[in-house]
Amino acid sequence: MMRAPILLQSRERLWPVVRERLDAIELGLELVLDGLDCSHGQHGFVDGLARDGAGAPVLVLLAVEGDPLLLPRVMSAAEFLARNEQALVHAVPEGNYCRGAVARILVIGTEAANAELAALQRLGLRERGLPGLELCRLEPFRLAGTERFAVSWIDVAGPAVGVTGAPIQEPAAPSAKSLASPMPAAATDDPSDGRVAGDVRQAKSDGAADDGRFEELLDHGRSELWQLVEVLCDRLDPAVRIEREGLRRRITWQGRPLGQVVCRDGGLRATAASGQEHTLLSKSDVRVFGDQLVRRYAELAGLRSHCSVAAPTNGVAAARGSSAGAPPVPSSFDGNGSTPRVQVRNAAVSRSQPPARDTLRSAMVEAMLSPEEFAALAESQNAAMPEEPPG
Amino acid sequence: MPHREAAVVAFASGKGGTGKSFLTTSLAIALHRRGRRVVVVDCDFGLANAHLLFGVKPVYTMRNVLDGGVTTEQSLTATPHGPMLLAGGSGIASLCELDAGHMALVARSMQWLARSFDVVLIDSPAGLAPQALLMALAATHVVVVTNPEIAALTDAYALIKCLSRQPGCPELHLAVNRVLEPGLGLLTYERLAAVSKQFSGCSLHYVGEIAEDPAVTHRRLGQEPLLVSHPTCRTSLAIQRMLATMQQQMAGLEPIVCTGGGIDQRMTAQLARW
Known part of the structure; x- marks a missing residue:
């Protein structure tokens, strides 16, 4: 049976689909208001005015x-931004924009709009002294009966970059808003199959989508903290990677997420795989986050298997056999298709945290001698020590 | 992938001053004289003194490794008596102040050492700090060093109790140092082993006793180790006997073929319980 295109090609019908999922296209991007006329009606409306994770107008x-x-709409939007970039802070107070944050234009196209995107790619706004332009293409696909779309970022300075090149596949971690309003029936799979539509996967080509804004937005102190995280990842295992993606840095080990750090409003927000969030303000915060990364790494690498055994096991064989006989990790931590935020949504309970009694620090409490133990030792001591002659 | 890994023995104690460093360095020299490639890792970062007992002045210490300035290999100090030393560096921040990232680096250093030497002897910090437990639990054997006095005995028992309750606890051995009379070490062991068995359900292996010896306690810095200067004195002979017992109990202290995770992974596993 032939299926209709997954994504609608009509602007009026595509926008409601996209506007609910801006955060899945770029982490932290949220719509402020629809329909911005910045060309006095000549070229039509800009579809939406949004705010990115750094607090900049988009x-x-x-x-x-x-x-x-x-094309003229993009040009007029760019000129409008160039004139009013900072004025938007006051003119659109509901946007809660950060003063000094660099505004930009984001054009989202479908595969049918390749020609239009290619024309925009050649526009060269930066060369003309106009605000930055970012292009992305939504490419729908079906997977296991559900419909998803990948986001391919197009390099405005060079040739188009497709979804090739090992895109970062990650569940959308949909917000409550997007979950509550799935794609329209016409744009999704047959709703009668009972599957949830609108499961968005975003994939940005490594590096191509990253414009270095993450590092630029960090002040000296935050930058140092981020470097500490990088050093920690470097030390942990050579296979630990930091994937750059806009304002987000995903920390993975063999493709499986250990955590992520997001630059939001000039600060660093770290999320461990358990879903536990940390605002990185000091080295101790980094230490706590690093601790979570190590725990997650140990769990994924099967290193915590013998630590989860309740009863003590004397003998080195138990320790040595830990990797070979690692019990399966809980399914929520299989690392495939799980993101920290999905963990929060699905599990709610931080299961990567060891029980309070199962830490080395808590072990010290258990070492305290009971009166009976002390008495037994003292008695033995009296029996063992040679008696000294009186006087 | 199967790989060769050295026997890793940690010398631990519940209380400071029991003679861990003396035993570690002496046994290292004895092992070297038996043709083994030995490295001593001084993990008592806060109060490291193994380099003093070896009579060397290290250029690099573990701190340099942690700072990323040198590799583990570069940080090793050759001692005049054979064993190599990875010095802890007195006065630096104690291991308990190291974060998980640093400990991960320590784990990688330990991995390199375990693959490059036949025997790795760890001079652990005294007490029950998490870092002491971490080092002990990463080893293949732990020798708890105690004295026959009640304070050292209770602290040793606390350490044994604590370690034995940890998952992946290696085999525990007991060495009694500074005994006043021959046989007192064995008596101490028997009592401690009985209490450990009764209350904690763990077994102890006795590796021997070292008599109280003024030649050890009054030894000055710069002097050669007793095993070198007086190889036939009673303390040196006791050390040789202790080493023989350890070899019997610890599979000859031979390197093993490790099919699972190595020491770095064992450390990381324990690190996950930090």
């Missing part, structure tokens, strides 16, 4: 097939 435009006004 004009969001949709590119659909055969839209002759797209």
Whole structure:
């Protein structure tokens, strides 16, 4: 049976789909208001005014097939931003924009709008002294009967970058809002199959989508803290990678997430795989987060298997056989298709945290001698020590 | 992937001053004289003194490794008596102040050492700090060093009790140092083993006793180790006997073929319980 295109090609019908999932396209991106007219009605409306994770204004435009006004609309939007970039802080107070944050334009297209995106790619706004332009293409696909779309970021300075090159596959970690409003039926799989539609996967090509804003937005102190995290990851295991993705840095081991750090409003927000969040303000915060990374790494690498055994096991064989006979980790920690935020949503309980009694620190409490033990030792001591002659 | 790994023996104690460093360095020299490639890792970072007993002045210590300035290999100090030493560096921040990242680096250093030497002897910090437990639990054997006095005995028992309750606890052995009369070490062991068995359900192996010897306690810095200067004195002979017992109890202290995780993974596993 032939299926209709997953993503609608009409701008009016595509925008409601996209506007609910801006955060899945770029982490932290949220819509402030719809319909911005910045060309006095000549070129149509900019689809939305959004705020990114750094608190900067982002004009969001949709590119659909055969839209002759797209190019002039983007140009007028760019000129508008160039004139009013900082004024938007006061003019749109509901945006809660950060003063000094660099505004930009984000054009989201579909595969049918390749020609329009290619034209925008050649526009060269930066060369003209206009605000930055980012292009991305939504590419739908079906997986296990559910429909998803990948986000391919297009390098405005060079040729288009597709979803090739081992894109970062990650569940969308949909917000409550997006879960509550799935894709329209016409744009999704047959709803009668009972599957939840609108499960968005985002994939950005490693490096291509990263414009270095993460590092730029960090002040000296935060930058040092981030470097500490990098050093920790470097030390932990050579296979630990930090994947750059806009304002987010995902820390993975063999492709499985250990945690992530997001730059939000100039600060660093770290989320461990358990879902536990830390605002990185000091080295001790980094230490706590690092502790979570190590725990998660040990869990994924099967190193915590013998630590989870309740009864003590004397003999080195138990320790040595730990890796070979590692019991399966809980399914929620299999690392495949799980993100920290999904963990929070699904599990709610931090299971990577060892029980309070199962830490080395808590072990010290157990070492305290009972009166009976002390008496037995003292008695033995009296029996063992040679008696000294009186006087 | 199967790999060769050295026998890793940690010398621990519940109380300071029991003679861990003396035993570690002496046994290292004795092992070296039996043709083994031995390295001593001084993990008592706060109060490291193994380099003093070896009579060397290390250029690099574990601190340099942790700072990333040198590799583990570069940080080793050759001692005049054979064993290599990875010095702890007195006066640096104690191991308890090291974070997980640093401990991960220690784990990688230990991995390199375990693959490069036949025997790794760890001079653990005294007490029940998590870092002491971490080092002990990462070893293949732990020798608890105690004295026959009640304070040392209760602290040793506390350590044994604590270690034995940890998952992945290695075999526990007991060495009694500074005994006043021959046989007192064995008596101490028997009592301690009985109490450990009764209350903690763990077994202890006795590796021997070292008599109280003024030649050890009054030894000055710069003097050669007793095993070198007086190889036939009663303390040196006791050390040789202790080593023979350890070899019997610890599979000859031979390197093993490790099919699972090595010492770095054992450390990381324990680190996850930090």
